[in-house]
Amino acid sequence: MDKNLLILWLNISEANIYMARILAIDYGTKRVGIAVTDPEKLVANPLTTVPTKDIINFLEQYFKDEDVEAIVVGMPRDLFNNDSHSTQAVKQFVNRLKNKFGAYTLHLHDERFTSKMALDVMIRSGSSKRDRRKKENIDKLSATIILQSFMEAQSFKR
Secondary structure, eight states, rough: OOHHHHHHHHHHHHHHHHHOEEEEEEEEEEEEEEEEOHHHHHHHEEEOOOOGGGGGHHHHHHHHOOOEEEEEEEEEEESSSSSTTTTTHHHHHHHHHHHHHHTTTEEEEEEETTTHHHHHHHHHHTOOOHHHHOHHHHHHHHHHHHHHHHHHHHHHHH
């Protein structure tokens, strides 16, 4: 094998080892939906739903276990791009994130219609009514939609 090819292969292999995920949050006053990318940042996947009171502890543990390079938080807006009824709670949560996890890059991303889109995806995928009634499922799927939308928006910026 050519020496330059070997060095290139080693550099690519080493870079792949240290690839970090992006984590997305759909914040709610009762529950928080969470989604993450794969390490290569190609696909957004639902992770879990956490009670709001436990989210900081959950994130602390997750960040110890996984490499994360950025956090995306869904920002609620109304049809006219104004603050919605839940925007203030999300802004307070974002401030807590900045104080606790300031080392991570934090992005705010429009979350309009993600709950409706999540429900539509569940219907189209054949989820039972019982599964669709579980708000936890909609929350983590909403976080996945936020993350996928963020990733697509970032790819257009390159």
